[in-house]
Amino acid sequence: MESLIWGYIYPNEAEIQWSILIVLYPYITGLVAGAFIASSLYHVFGKKEIKPVARFALLTALSFLLVATLPLVTHLGHPERGIEIMFTPHLTSAMSGFGYIYSFYLIVVVLEIWLSFREDIVKMALNSRGWKELLYSGLALFSYDISEKALHDDEKFAKKLAIIGIPSAAFLHGYVGFIFGGIKANPWWSTPLMPLIFLMSAIVSGIALLILLYLASMKLRKHAIDHKCLHSLAHYLWIFLILDVTLELLEVISMKYESLEEIEIINRLLSDKIATTFYGVQLGLGIFVPFVLLLLVGIMKNRETLKMIMISISSVLVVIGVFAMRWNVVIGGQEISKSLSGTLTYVPVFFSQEGVLPAIIILVIPFIILFVITRILPPWKDMEEKV
Amino acid sequence: MQPHLKRAFTLLAIAIIGFIAVRALIVPDSFGQNGWYRGDSVFELRNFPVKHAEPVSCGEEDCHKTIYSIWSSAGHKTVNCETCHGPSQEHVNNVRIMPPPANDSRDFCGLCHFKRAARPSGFPQIDPETHGENLKCAYCHNPHKPWFV
Numbered sequence: 026m027e028s029l030i031w032g033y034i035y036p037n038e039a040e041i042q043w044s045i046l047i048v049l050y051p052y053i054t055g056l057v058a059g060a061f062i063a064s065s066l067y068h069v070f071g072k073k074e075i076k077p078v079a080r081f082a083l084l085t086a087l088s089f090l091l092v093a094t095l096p097l098v099t100h101l102g103h104p105e106r107g108i109e110i111m112f113t114p115h116l117t118s119a120m121s122g123f124g125y126i127y128s129f130y131l132i133v134v135v136l137e138i139w140l141s142f143r144e145d146i147v148k149m150a151l152n153s154r155g156w157k158e159l160l161y162s163g164l165a166l167f168s169y170d171i172s173e174k175a176l177h178d179d180e181k182f183a184k185k186l187a188i189i190g191i192p193s194a195a196f197l198h199g200y201v202g203f204i205f206g207g208i209k210a211n212p213w214w215s216t217p218l219m220p221l222i223f224l225m226s227a228i229v230s231g232i233a234l235l236i237l238l239y240l241a242s243m244k245l246r247k248h249a250i251d252h253k254c255l256h257s258l259a260h261y262l263w264i265f266l267i268l269d270v271t272l273e274l275l276e277v278i279s280m281k282y283e284s285l286e287e288i289e290i291i292n293r294l295l296s297d298k299i300a301t302t303f304y305g306v307q308l309g310l311g312i313f314v315p316f317v318l319l320l321l322v323g324i325m326k327n328r329e330t331l332k333m334i335m336i337s338i339s340s341v342l343v344v345i346g347v348f349a350m351r352w353n354v355v356i357g358g359q360e361i362s363k364s365l366s367g368t369l370t371y372v373p374v375f376f377s378q379e380g381v382l383p384a385i386i387i388l389v390i391p392f393i394i395l396f397v398i399t400r401i402l403p404p405w406k407d408m409e410e411k412v
Numbered sequence: 413m414q415p416h417l418k419r420a421f422t423l424l425a426i427a428i429i430g431f432i433a434v435r436a437l438i439v440p441d442s443f444g445q446n447g448w449y450r451g452d453s454v455f456e457l458r459n460f461p462v463k464h465a466e467p468v469s470c471g472e473e474d475c476h477k478t479i480y481s482i483w484s485s486a487g488h489k490t491v492n493c494e495t496c497h498g499p500s501q502e503h504v505n506n507v508r509i510m511p512p513p514a515n516d517s518r519d520f521c522g523l524c525h526f527k528r529a530a531r532p533s534g535f536p537q538i539d540p541e542t543h544g545e546n547l548k549c550a551y552c553h554n555p556h557k558p559w560f561v
Contacts, residue, residue, distance in 0.1 A: 030529060032529075033529065033530065034529065034530055035530060036528065036530045039530075111431075111435070112435050112438055112439050113439055113443060113444075113448075115448050132424065136420065139420065143416070165416070166416055166419040166420060166423070167419075168414075168415050168416035168419055170414065170415065170416060175414050175416070178414050178417070179414070179417075182417065367529075
């Protein structure tokens with residue numbers, strides 16, 4: 026125990042309370058917000074080249090959104106009390122908003138998916154028998170109007186909904202950043218840039234995950250990849266990566282330039298406690314390498330397979346890099362003492378309620394949900410046409 | 413509005429009304445009466461039997477006057493009698509009911525006196541590995557007058 030502590034720390038800091046599960050929570054909500062914003066590139070901004078993955082992105086967002094509360098609930102000593110945040114939210118705490126913000130966003134995503142899949146749902150309800158007919162009729166709310174006018178109205182409404190959806194996706198994730206950014210006692214967290222940093226890294230991780238899931242599902246379904254769509258996603262990934270790194274570096278550089286009283290402990294944090302995960306994984310592997318690879322993808326002509334490999338590698342690195350970023354924020358912030366003159370060390374446990382195992386399980390669940398949802402609402406039609 | 417959209421919104425309205433209804437049932441009536449907690453809990457807590465008697469009850473009426481005067485002028489005067497001897501209201505009410513035996517284990521003293529990086533350097537601290545040969549602290553130290561070894 027003693028060797029994990031350096032300098033002077035307060036007695037109540039000896040145990041790190043926010044474990045890997047709390048690292049997972051912003052990571053998962055980030056993937057949700059990112060996937061949703063990627064889909065709205067088509068639904069709101071009319072970027073036609075994104076169309077193949079637009080509906081798939083919504084399903085991805087929903088799959089991850091459904092487990093977004095799990096890390097928090099698992100982290101609670103009394104999970105059954107989690108719902109109290111909805112019944113009696115204490116409005117002086119930013120955290121109390123979570124239940125309502127999450128529910129509002131869930132409604133928006135479900136409605137958005139329902140509207141964009143309604144035509145398919147109705148057709149399947151009319152063309153199937155037995156329990157399938159019941160399932161799809163239920164999903165269609167027993168209303169089978171798919172006339173041109175009805176679909177046109179749906180599309181108009183879906184667009185309006187997506188316009189609400191973007192700020193609420195930004196709000197859901199910006200809010201997670203705000204929770205950290207608003208903790209004035211912790212110099213590593215307390216910055217008004219935090220919501221924006223969280224949002225940019227969310228978009229980056231969401232797009233990267235979408236690229237990986239798109240490539241994987243096309244490989245599994247043995248279908249050709251729409252390179253135009255892939256390159257467009259890679260292009261947006263590159264742009265958001267630049268915004269992300271700008272903000273992340275801005276925060277650290279301004280901290281170092283201002284050199285306030287906390288700078289010594291921040292330097293120690295960056296040069297010792299989280300040096301590998303910050304410089305190595307978050308900035309080096311997670312941002313610099315993908316930035317160069319995606320830049321080359323943008324410059325290179327033809328050689329589609331090579332470009333695809335480069336995009337896949339970039340996406341994998343980005344997804345890992347953003348996880349490292351969440352780790353550096355959540356764990357890094359707790360590894361420095363509020364006394365500003367001591368550090369602690371977080372040692373992850375594997376088998377425990379707060380351990381690595383539940384974290385892995387929670388991270389696997391959305392992929393299972395996505396698999397099931399794509400069985401019920403196949404998005405493949407968009408992904409496989411005209412290639 | 414298209415009928416399917418009407419149905420969707422009706423469903424949403426039912427869900428929201430359902431939530432409000434469940435909330436009304438679950439949140440206790442006295443919640444928020446005096447602040448952000450259940451008002452009735454104040455009365456419930458007030459009805460709990462009193463267990464602690466305060467050091468004054470030990471020293472008055474000549475029961476433990478000598479030890480009380482030694483303790484109250486020594487280094488441990490900020491450590492309440494009942495911290496080590498346990499809650500004693502029942503004993504004060506009826507001297508035949510004895511309080512639980514005093515906790516004199518090494519670990520109990522160590523809660524304050526084992527070495528910790530976070531404690532002020534002037535505070536008496538020992539390394540339990542090297543100090544005292546695993547004997548009970550009270551074997552050498554008088555807990556009522558700590559430096560009276």
